[in-house]
Structure formats: C-alpha cells, structure tokens
Amino acid sequence: MLDAFLTGLGLVFEWPTIGFLFGGVLLGIWLGAVPGLGGIIGLVILLPFTFGMEATQAFALLLGMFAVTSTSDTIASVMLGIPGTAASQATILDGYPLAQKGEAHRAFGAAFTVSAFGGVFGALILAASLPLLLPLIKSFGKPEIFALGILGLSMIGVLSGKSIAKGLVVALLGLLIAMVGFAESDAIPRYDFGTEYLLDGIPLIPVVLGLFAIPELMDLALKDTSISRVPRDRVAGVTILTGAKDALKHWWLATRSAFIGTYIGVLPGLGGAIVDWLAYAHAVQSAKDKSQFGKGDIRGVIAPESANNAVKAGALIPTVAFGIPGSLGAAILLGALLIQGLRPGPEMLTTDAHITFSMVWSIVVANVLAAVLLMVWANQLAKLAFVRGHLIVPAVIMFVFMGAWIARVSIGDWIVCLAFGVLGFAMKKGGWPRPPIILALILGDILENALHISVLAHGGYGWLERPVVLVVLALTAIMIVLAGRGIIKAKSSPNRAETGDDADGSNILSLPLSVVLVLLFAGAIWIANGFPVDIQRLPMMIAVPALLLSIYVLGKDIKLVREDAAGGGGIGAVWSDAVAGALLGRAGVFFAYLIAMIAVSFVIGQIAAICLYIAIYLWRWGGYGWRLSIGYALAGGVFLWGFYGKVMTIHWLPSYLDDFYGMILSLGS
Amino acid sequence: MIKLNHFVAAPLIVGAVAVGLSGPSSAEDFYKGKTLTVMIGSNAGGGIDLLARPFVPVWSKHIPGNPNIIVKNIPGGGGLKMLNLLYGKQVKHDGLSIAFSPWRPMSRILGDKAVRHNIEDGHLIAAAGNIPMSMISSSLLPNNGLKKDSDIFKVKKPIVVAGSRRDDAVSLLNRISLRLVGIEYRYVFGYRGQNNIMTSLIQNESQSFPTLAPAYKQLVESNVTNKGIGIPLWVHTEFDINGKPIEEFKLIPGIRPFHVVYREHYGKMPSGPDWEAYKWLSNLQYALPVGVWAPPGTPPELVKILRESHAKTVQDPEHIPPVLRKAGVDLNWSKPEELPARFKTFRSITPEVLATVKKFISEEAKRAPKKK
Structure with missing residues (x-):
C-alpha cells in the first residue's frame, strides 16, 4: 500500500500530468470565483477533453479544477456577500462584514490558509481511514440521513440573529418553497399555479443569487459606496498575513471543522449541502465570546472554509473505493472513472491503488497550489473593496443573471432571481435573517426524500429507534438546548450576538x-x-x-x-x-432597470439586453462617460458570447430579433 | 407604376443576385463546419451519458461534413426535462439539436403530467435496446446464503425492492417477476439514480433492485456481486411475435433468464395477466428504452442523414466504452429499417396489459405503509 501511495505521488509530478493539474487549478479558481458557476459546471466542461488522456492526467485536470472551487468561492462571498458556490454560503455571514470593515485581506488570508489545510487534511485522513469507511457508509441509510437533515435544520437557531421567531418563519418559508413541484410520493404537482416552470420545483441557484446578491449590489448602487465602508488608510496594518496568523491561532477550530467536513462528505445523499453551516454553527457554539459573530468574526470564516474543502476529499474516496458517490460532483467523477475504463470497487484499492492515490495527491497538491496562487493575488483582489461600487455592479449583475439562467435555461430563472432579489431586499431592510431560507430550501428536498424512503422501506416509523438515528437526534436536542441558552444569554448581554444579516433592520x-x-x-x-x-x-x-x-x-x-x-x-x-433611510424610491428604479432588461431580452436577445443594461446603468446611474459605458458593455457582450455562448454552449432565450435574422438568412439560402 | 429610389433599389438588386447565385445548398453539405448538439437527459457521468460520450466522436466521422458534436447534459425526470426543452420553442428545430436519452414510455402511456410534449411529433433517428436484469441480496438467507438464482425459492420472508419510480419499466419487470415466483415484497421508490439504488442494497435498506447490462458490468458487478453482497438473480428475455422467449439472444454469460429459472422450479412456463404484462414490458426494453430523437420540424433530409450515419457508427466498435467492449456488452442498436417496428412496440400495448399494469401499480400503492 505504501508503495502505491508513493507511486501515486510520483505520477502527479510527472509531465504532462502536473501541467494538467496546474491548468485545472487555474480554471477551478476562475469557476469558483464567479457566482453561479462552480465545480459541477467545470466537470461537465472538462469531461469531454479527458477522453484521450491517461487516467492520472485526466484526474489531475478534473480534480485540480474541482478541488479548488471551494477555495476561490471565498472571493465572491467575502467581497460581495454572494455565495460563490453552494459550499461557501456560511462564509458570507462573517466574510462580507470583514470586507465592509476594510479587512478583506484578512478574511482571504485566513480562508485560503484553512482551505488548503482542510483539503490536505481531508484527503490524507481519508486515505488513512479507508478500512473504517464502508462500515460508516453502511450505517448511514435514509433514516440516518433524515436525522442528519434535522440536525442541519437545528442550525437555524444559530443563524436567526436577533429574532428566533423570524428565523423560524423564514426557515419554514424555505421548507414550503421546497414543496413546490411534484410530490415525492406521487406525480401530483403542488403550488404550480398552472405554470410549467414550477412543476419542476424552484431551483436553488437563482434563489441564492437573488436573495443575497441583488440586495448587496443594491446597497452599492443606492448608497454610491465601495464595498469597504472605511477608507483604505484606516486599515493599512491589516494584511494577508494577519489572516494567515488568525488561521494558525485558531488551528484547533480549523482541524475540528475539517474533521466535520471530511466525514460528512463521506455520507451519500448529504454531501456538501450542509457542511459549511454545520461547521459555522459549531464555531459559534464552541466560542466563549459570541458577540462578534455576524459582524466580522474571523472564526466565522475559518470554520466553513476549512470544512468545505475537506468535504470534497470526503466524497471522493467512497466513490472510488465502493462506487458510492457522496455528492453530484463525485457522481460525475465516478462517470469519468468509468470513461477511463476503470471500475470503482476493490480493484481501485489493490491493482489500481496507485491511481487512487494519485487522485488523493492531486487533491493535496491542488489545494496547496490554489492557496499559494490566491495568497499572491489576494492583495490585488482585496483592492476591489475600495473601488467605487458603480463599476462593480453591472459586471456582477451580468454574472448573477447568467448564473441563474444556467439553472433551467428558462426565463423563469430570471424571474425567480429577481423575485427573490425583491424578497431579499425587503428582508434586509426589515431585519429578517436570510440564511435560514437557503438552509431550509436545501434540506427540504433531502428531508422529504429521506422521510418518504424511510417510511416505505421500514414499513412505518420504527426506524426512529435505530441507534445512529437516536444518537443524531440526541445531538440535535443538545444543539437546540445550546442555541436556546445562547439566545437567552445574548439577550441579557449588552454585547449581544447578531449572527445573520438582520442587524440594520x-x-x-x-x-x-x-x-x-x-x-x-x-x-x-x-x-x-x-x-x-x-x-x-x-x-x-x-x-x-x-x-x-x-x-x-x-x-x-x-x-x-x-x-x-x-x-x-x-x-x-x-x-x-x-x-428615506432605505432609499425605497431609488430601489424601485433599480428594480425597474432589471425588469426592463428582462423584458427587452424578448425583443433583442439576452446578450444585447445585458449589454444595454450595463451601458445605461453606467451612463445614467453611475454618471460615467459614453466611452467607458460602451466599452464596458461591449466587453461584457464579448464575454457573454464567448464564454456562455461558445464554451458553455448554453441555449439563449429566443427573441424577435432572432426571428428577424432567421428570416433574412432564409432569404439568402 | 412604382418607382424605386436608387438607394432602395441598389441593395435589393444586390440581395436578389446574391440569393440567386447562392442557390439551394445541398443537405449533404449541411453539417460541414457546424456544431451538432446532442442533449442527454441525465447527469454527466450518468448511465446514458457514459454510453453517449464515447459514441458521438465516432458518429461525427460518419456524418457528411463531419460536424463538431457537443454533448449537453440536462438531467431531471428520467429524460423528460430535456425532451420537454428540446420539443419546446426554446431550442431551434433545425437539425442541429437532437436528443440521446431515455424517454419514460410508461409515463406517457399512463398519462403522467410531467410529460409535456408528444414524442411522436418528432423523428426517431435510432433506437437502442438493452438487457434488463434483477439483483437480489445474499443476506436473505442465513450466513449470506443466497448464492444462486434457485435459492430465491427458499426465501419466505417479505423483502424490500428499491427503484426510482412506480412506472419505471425495468423496475416493473423486476417486481412482476418477483410476484410471479410468489415473493412478497414492499416497493420503495424515490431513489435518484442507479448509484443510490445500488447503495440501498449495500446498506441492506433494500434486498432487490433492477439494473441494465451496461450498468451491471460497469458498476454493480464489482461492488455487489464480487463482494458477495448480492447476486444477479436473472435477466429478462425478449419474446417473439408468438410470445415465445428468444433464448438465442446474446445474454450475459452465467446469468439465466427468468423464465428458465421459473420453468425449472415449477415445471411449466409462467402464465396469466402478469406474465402477459411481463412479456410486453420486456419487449419494450429490447425495442426502445433509449432513443435518439430529432424534434418536430427537423428537415426530413437531415433526419435521413442522421439515421444513415448513425447506422454506420454502430458498425464501428470504437463507439462502445472500453469497459463494455471488454465485457462484450453493447446496446442493441436498431437498423434504420427496423425503426417503425421498434416504435410500434410502444403503442402495441393491449387494453388487457395496460389494465394489468395499472392494477399492479395501484395494488402496490395500497400495500405501502401510510405516513401518519
């Protein structure tokens, strides 16, 4: 086994494998940083290129990309308050306030350090604990996944901020949204209002982007401010190294979080859906001083970032060794394995063990490489926090709406994104916490499926007495009691915790x-x-x-x-x-711009409509000259055409202009 | 008489000349320099994706003009989400977008609301048949003692059967075969994808599940059979026009067909309404579980090109993924002249068989435990 372990390491550093790994890392950094993209899209894009490669080269490319999206997704979470990918949702709670305080460098330093640590820890600890994994996976059937989902829901207490009642209402709203579409047990639609779009349920990504991105972008647009609310000279002493030192100081929290990420990642059906929230809640509950959580506590960045990198290694090993993928990304990697002519199973731990270990080493090397690269670039990235917001808003709106569009390739995605943007803005201004809605929406689907299967498979509710279910439910009860105690303590304290984003409601x-x-x-x-x-x-x-x-x-x-x-x-x-304080009048105009962009898409197509939005926003709202406005819009158009149109080959909304072009072209042929 | 301004007339004349000079382009040249999008109704790395991805580069070689072919995954609803999109207005029906996908024929027959298009409005380019199989857990007898197919008759306790949907045709075959040999079972559906279904057996949450030959060879054999967790119980055979099993078909070595195991134990062939439904469902699996579809409005000359080039591709062994090539397993692809007959299987369901399938599903639903 040791032989295979070392051979695997040697394979990763062979040429051109290391080159593919490096290329994968660069692509992964980009995909993670852009809201709405992420590792799954990267795997789908890269998969066809791996056909003719050797197995180790193919996995160096795929894993190099996939492993690091949860490192670079920190950029959007910290700088914009938008989860770069689903794995970095909890990071925004403290990462964004840190950027608003002008301490984005510090957040990056800490996040990149623990991301590398989490990725390496996850890969190595799993390689070492292979014999324990099959019994662990075998003991987590649907009843146990249901219990874990309930444990995840209990995090709402931690995420509810000032009002636990509001947090619960919002969580129940998230669960109710998860009920939209066909029921699990029968093909009977719920809350579809006769629309085709809602028959398939409400997709997560447009909801997340609308709920978090649009309100934060509106803040920049309405208040004409930069991301940082303090000038650069006030935070001159804060650097990347400050964050790296924070990470070292809180090494034990990073280790515990990586441990949570690794072993939750192993469990099929739950994957990385809740791991960042679990790690965040663990950080809050294990902290003696909770007063700064939600206001920019570095521990709120360290815990989820360490866990969300570890989870990917956690999902990989059972995929390779037992053919049991822990997440969608792992399922695609399983496909890549089969395309390479490899069969997941015992052979991957015996005759093909060197390939398995080359995958483990690919994750390790990719995580370290990404952290180093991002550390080098982080200073430049952090400077964006001091750029005037009007220059950031149009580009991010473009990414947000295109990220939403990828969900179903339907105009419904844009409408959902905008509708949740309005809801997110109303929640922010009214002091309602937004994170519970996302947690509940993710868990709603998992819980309904696990409950349905558990009841059918076990002929009722006898499974509630299974030992692992009882242990997880007992843990849930402890979490609820601890959260309750924390809330009571916080209410009596002058420095009360305001976890969540409801502080200025x-x-x-x-x-x-x-x-x-x-x-x-x-x-x-x-x-x-x-x-x-x-x-x-x-x-x-x-x-x-x-x-x-x-x-x-x-x-x-x-x-x-x-x-x-x-x-x-x-x-x-x-x-x-x-x-007047919430600038509701101008907020209405901001939404009117977005509504107009959607409406105009039907006439001139999405690329032209987004370009038009960018140009008019910069010219009318930002007060910039026509050269910059048009140049910015054209650059956006080229990017939309090239990346989304040609690389991702997405289907665009058919427009009247397309019909007109079609008519002209048919005349010509 | 209408007089045209020079500024209007000149471009019109140039345009007319250009139209005249360009002439009608031939269908043979249509795909040259173009991109053909093959839409797949499963995730990247999913069952059908693994068959389609090695297929398309070989197909490109056989299409006149050698277009660039890209694969696009639109997972959800067992192929329905993608087909709803392809047959809708969002995608241009110009011969540059086609589907390579499962298509849930039973959901159409049973009138599922999730089907929001009429498959027969489009064009069938090719049809692939598959070998359906049943897996069973070894743990059903003491000391993991279920080692061979005939051991199933020793099982006296009710078992749990896992699957994705109530109306899934492969799963129906599995469940009907179990009922025909008198096995009491509870059907648990809702598992998403073959991996999750297989995992449920590894976790002993279920004791039987249906699979198809490619998935068996790629995934199930090494993780279930070779580890002694379960065995392939039987394969389901195709039947001829007289309802007789076609035993000559190249099945998987070492795995016996259901009717052979049944006949050995009972000394006669199965019979009755369940058996008639079984035969129809099995033939559907051999005829058309996976289709390559062009949406309605695709020009007929392009449909012809795609059909002919597809037929050439299946003659080229390169289109089969390496693992399956090694195992000698392939999809049973149609020849173009067989397409109407294969498609006819879908609509050949008799009222009696339909009534049996409906009754079968509704009886299962009544036996299911209620959520209190």
Whole structure:
C-alpha cells in the first residue's frame, strides 16, 4: 500500500500530468470565483477533453479544477456577500462584514490558509481511514440521513440573529418553497399555479443569487459606496498575513471543522449541502465570546472554509473505493472513472491503488497550489473593496443573471432571481435573517426524500429507534438546548450576538413583509387543503406552524412600531424616516432597470439586453462617460458570447430579433 | 407604376443576385463546419451519458461534413426535462439539436403530467435496446446464503425492492417477476439514480433492485456481486411475435433468464395477466428504452442523414466504452429499417396489459405503509 501511495505521488509530478493539474487549478479558481458557476459546471466542461488522456492526467485536470472551487468561492462571498458556490454560503455571514470593515485581506488570508489545510487534511485522513469507511457508509441509510437533515435544520437557531421567531418563519418559508413541484410520493404537482416552470420545483441557484446578491449590489448602487465602508488608510496594518496568523491561532477550530467536513462528505445523499453551516454553527457554539459573530468574526470564516474543502476529499474516496458517490460532483467523477475504463470497487484499492492515490495527491497538491496562487493575488483582489461600487455592479449583475439562467435555461430563472432579489431586499431592510431560507430550501428536498424512503422501506416509523438515528437526534436536542441558552444569554448581554444579516433592520419596514407572509402561509394552507390527503400532509405540517409563528411576529412588529411611533412623532414620521433611510424610491428604479432588461431580452436577445443594461446603468446611474459605458458593455457582450455562448454552449432565450435574422438568412439560402 | 429610389433599389438588386447565385445548398453539405448538439437527459457521468460520450466522436466521422458534436447534459425526470426543452420553442428545430436519452414510455402511456410534449411529433433517428436484469441480496438467507438464482425459492420472508419510480419499466419487470415466483415484497421508490439504488442494497435498506447490462458490468458487478453482497438473480428475455422467449439472444454469460429459472422450479412456463404484462414490458426494453430523437420540424433530409450515419457508427466498435467492449456488452442498436417496428412496440400495448399494469401499480400503492 505504501508503495502505491508513493507511486501515486510520483505520477502527479510527472509531465504532462502536473501541467494538467496546474491548468485545472487555474480554471477551478476562475469557476469558483464567479457566482453561479462552480465545480459541477467545470466537470461537465472538462469531461469531454479527458477522453484521450491517461487516467492520472485526466484526474489531475478534473480534480485540480474541482478541488479548488471551494477555495476561490471565498472571493465572491467575502467581497460581495454572494455565495460563490453552494459550499461557501456560511462564509458570507462573517466574510462580507470583514470586507465592509476594510479587512478583506484578512478574511482571504485566513480562508485560503484553512482551505488548503482542510483539503490536505481531508484527503490524507481519508486515505488513512479507508478500512473504517464502508462500515460508516453502511450505517448511514435514509433514516440516518433524515436525522442528519434535522440536525442541519437545528442550525437555524444559530443563524436567526436577533429574532428566533423570524428565523423560524423564514426557515419554514424555505421548507414550503421546497414543496413546490411534484410530490415525492406521487406525480401530483403542488403550488404550480398552472405554470410549467414550477412543476419542476424552484431551483436553488437563482434563489441564492437573488436573495443575497441583488440586495448587496443594491446597497452599492443606492448608497454610491465601495464595498469597504472605511477608507483604505484606516486599515493599512491589516494584511494577508494577519489572516494567515488568525488561521494558525485558531488551528484547533480549523482541524475540528475539517474533521466535520471530511466525514460528512463521506455520507451519500448529504454531501456538501450542509457542511459549511454545520461547521459555522459549531464555531459559534464552541466560542466563549459570541458577540462578534455576524459582524466580522474571523472564526466565522475559518470554520466553513476549512470544512468545505475537506468535504470534497470526503466524497471522493467512497466513490472510488465502493462506487458510492457522496455528492453530484463525485457522481460525475465516478462517470469519468468509468470513461477511463476503470471500475470503482476493490480493484481501485489493490491493482489500481496507485491511481487512487494519485487522485488523493492531486487533491493535496491542488489545494496547496490554489492557496499559494490566491495568497499572491489576494492583495490585488482585496483592492476591489475600495473601488467605487458603480463599476462593480453591472459586471456582477451580468454574472448573477447568467448564473441563474444556467439553472433551467428558462426565463423563469430570471424571474425567480429577481423575485427573490425583491424578497431579499425587503428582508434586509426589515431585519429578517436570510440564511435560514437557503438552509431550509436545501434540506427540504433531502428531508422529504429521506422521510418518504424511510417510511416505505421500514414499513412505518420504527426506524426512529435505530441507534445512529437516536444518537443524531440526541445531538440535535443538545444543539437546540445550546442555541436556546445562547439566545437567552445574548439577550441579557449588552454585547449581544447578531449572527445573520438582520442587524440594520427597521421595525416599520418589517411590518409589510410580516403581513405578506401571514397571507402567504394562509394561502398555502388553503391550497394544500385541495391536495390528496397523502400529498397535503407535509405542506400542512410546514404551513400551519408557519402561519401561527408569522402571526406572532406580526403582533410583535405592531407592538414595536407603536413604541417607535410613540417615541418618534407618530407613525407617519417613523414611516417617512424608514423609507428615506432605505432609499425605497431609488430601489424601485433599480428594480425597474432589471425588469426592463428582462423584458427587452424578448425583443433583442439576452446578450444585447445585458449589454444595454450595463451601458445605461453606467451612463445614467453611475454618471460615467459614453466611452467607458460602451466599452464596458461591449466587453461584457464579448464575454457573454464567448464564454456562455461558445464554451458553455448554453441555449439563449429566443427573441424577435432572432426571428428577424432567421428570416433574412432564409432569404439568402 | 412604382418607382424605386436608387438607394432602395441598389441593395435589393444586390440581395436578389446574391440569393440567386447562392442557390439551394445541398443537405449533404449541411453539417460541414457546424456544431451538432446532442442533449442527454441525465447527469454527466450518468448511465446514458457514459454510453453517449464515447459514441458521438465516432458518429461525427460518419456524418457528411463531419460536424463538431457537443454533448449537453440536462438531467431531471428520467429524460423528460430535456425532451420537454428540446420539443419546446426554446431550442431551434433545425437539425442541429437532437436528443440521446431515455424517454419514460410508461409515463406517457399512463398519462403522467410531467410529460409535456408528444414524442411522436418528432423523428426517431435510432433506437437502442438493452438487457434488463434483477439483483437480489445474499443476506436473505442465513450466513449470506443466497448464492444462486434457485435459492430465491427458499426465501419466505417479505423483502424490500428499491427503484426510482412506480412506472419505471425495468423496475416493473423486476417486481412482476418477483410476484410471479410468489415473493412478497414492499416497493420503495424515490431513489435518484442507479448509484443510490445500488447503495440501498449495500446498506441492506433494500434486498432487490433492477439494473441494465451496461450498468451491471460497469458498476454493480464489482461492488455487489464480487463482494458477495448480492447476486444477479436473472435477466429478462425478449419474446417473439408468438410470445415465445428468444433464448438465442446474446445474454450475459452465467446469468439465466427468468423464465428458465421459473420453468425449472415449477415445471411449466409462467402464465396469466402478469406474465402477459411481463412479456410486453420486456419487449419494450429490447425495442426502445433509449432513443435518439430529432424534434418536430427537423428537415426530413437531415433526419435521413442522421439515421444513415448513425447506422454506420454502430458498425464501428470504437463507439462502445472500453469497459463494455471488454465485457462484450453493447446496446442493441436498431437498423434504420427496423425503426417503425421498434416504435410500434410502444403503442402495441393491449387494453388487457395496460389494465394489468395499472392494477399492479395501484395494488402496490395500497400495500405501502401510510405516513401518519
């Protein structure tokens, strides 16, 4: 085995394998950094190129790319408050506030250091613990995955910020969104409102991008500010090394988080969906001083970033050794293995062990290489935090909407992205935490599937008494108690934790959303009443408590608004102040720009519509000259045409202009 | 009389001359310098993807003009999501976008709402048949004692059968065959993909699952059979027009067909409505579980080119993935002249067989435990 271990290392450093690895790392850095892309898309793009390669070269390219997307996704999470990929959602909670404080360098330094550590730790510890893995995987069937999903949901307590009630309402909203589309047990649609798009459910990526990216971009656009709210000279002493030192200081947290990531990654069906949240919650709950979480605590960056790199190695080994992929990315790698003529299974640990170890070493080398490269570039990247926001907004809007478009290649993706942008903005201004909605949306699907299979396979609910289920549920109970204690302690403390992103919310702006949610949950119950009994059970279990909780929140909002009005010159004055503070008028114009971009796409096509948006935004909103506006727009157009059109070969929305071109071309032929 | 301004007339004349000079381009030249998109209804690395990806570079060599062919994965709903997109308005129906995909024939017959297009509006370029199989867990007898197909008759306790959907044709074959030999089972559906189904058996969450020959050779054999976790119980044979099994078909060595195991134990062939449904479902698997489709509106001359070039490609052994080539397993590709007959299998379901399948599914649903 040691022989194979060393041979694997030698194979990675052979030419041209190391060249492919380097190329994969560069591509992975790019794919991770752009919101809405990520490792899965990279695997799909690269897979055809690996046909003619040797197995070690193919995996150097694929794993070099795949392993590092969760290192570079930190860039968007920290700089823009947008999860670069699904794996870096928890990083935004403290990473973005750090950038707003002008400490993006520090966040990068810490994140890249622990990402490399997590990736290396995950790969090596798994290689060492191969004999333990099959028993571990065998003991995690659907009942255990269901219990783990419940454990994931218990993180909502940690992510709810000031109001646990609001956090729960938002989480229930996420679960209810997960109910849209065909039910798990029968092909009966739920909440589809007669539209084809909703029959397949609401896709995650447009929701995440809308909910997080659009409100943050609006902040930059409306307030005409840079990402950093403090000037550069005020944070001159903060460097990449500060972050790297932070990582070393919190090495034990990084190790524990990598451990969580590695072993959660092994479990099929859960993969990396919740691992960053679990690690983040662990960081909060294990901290003595929780007061800075959500405001830019470096530990809130270290924990998820260490875990989300470890998870990829965790998913790889069972894929190779047992043919059991722990995640979608691992399933694609399994395909690559078969294309290479290799068969996952015992042979990969015996006759082909050198290839297995070359994969492990590819992950190790890629993680270290990416961290070094990003450390070198991080200083330049961090400077973006001080650039005027108007120059950042159009490019990021382009990436956000194209990221959303990839989900289903339907105009519904853009509408969902925009609708959740409006919701995200309303939540931000009303002091509602946004992370629980995403956690619940991800887990809703996993939980429904695991519950459905568990009940069918075990003939009822006897599986609740399985030992591993009991242990995980007991852990959940401990997490809830700890979260409850933390909230009570925080309420009595002057330095209360404001985990989440609800710190600057206004009571009166929360009120309209409370009313809308009460109506929405009431409507959901009314509609569910029309479903067959088996189908309505789960939506009812979600919507009824959601209605009761949202009525409670509404009552509390009314009480708080009355108090504000009593101390602030009446409701009218409080409302006017809140509207002026939130710049609602200009926010409306910002949304009108986006609505116009979507509408114009039907006429002139998406590439032209996005270019037009970029040019008009820079010229009218940003106040830039026509040369810069048009140049920027043209560069965007070339990128859209080249990367999304030619490299990714996506299908664009058919437009009237296409029909016109088609008519002209048919005349010519 | 209408008088044209020089500025209007000149471009019109130039345009007309250009149109006249260019003439009609021949269909043979159509694909030269163009990109043909092959859309696949599964994830990259999924079952059908693994067959399609090695296939398309070889296909490109046989299409006049040797177009660049790209593979595009649109997973979801067992191919339905992709076919809904391909047959819709979003994709141009110009001969440059086609599907290589499973297509859920039973969902169409049973009127599933997830099917939002009429497959018969398009053009079938090629049809691939497959060898359906059943896997069974060795743990059903003490000391992992289920070692050979005839041991199934010693199993007296109810078992759990895993699958993806209620109406999945391969899974129906597996379940009907188990019912025909009197095995009591509970059907658990909802698993997403062959990997998850296989994992459920490894975890002993289920004790039987259906598979297809390529997936068996690529994945299941090394992780289930070779590890002693389970065995291939039987393969499901094709039947001729008189309902007799075609035993000459090249099946997987060492794995006996269902009817042979049945006949050995009971001394006669199976019979009754379940058997009739079984035969129809099995023939459907051999005829058309995977299709290559061009959407409605694709020019007929391009459909012809694609059909002919596809037929040449299947003669070229390079189109088979290495693992399957080594194992001697391939899809049973149609010849162009066989296409109408193969497609006819889909609509040849008799009212009796349809009623049996519907009753079978609804009886299973009634036996399923309720969520309280």
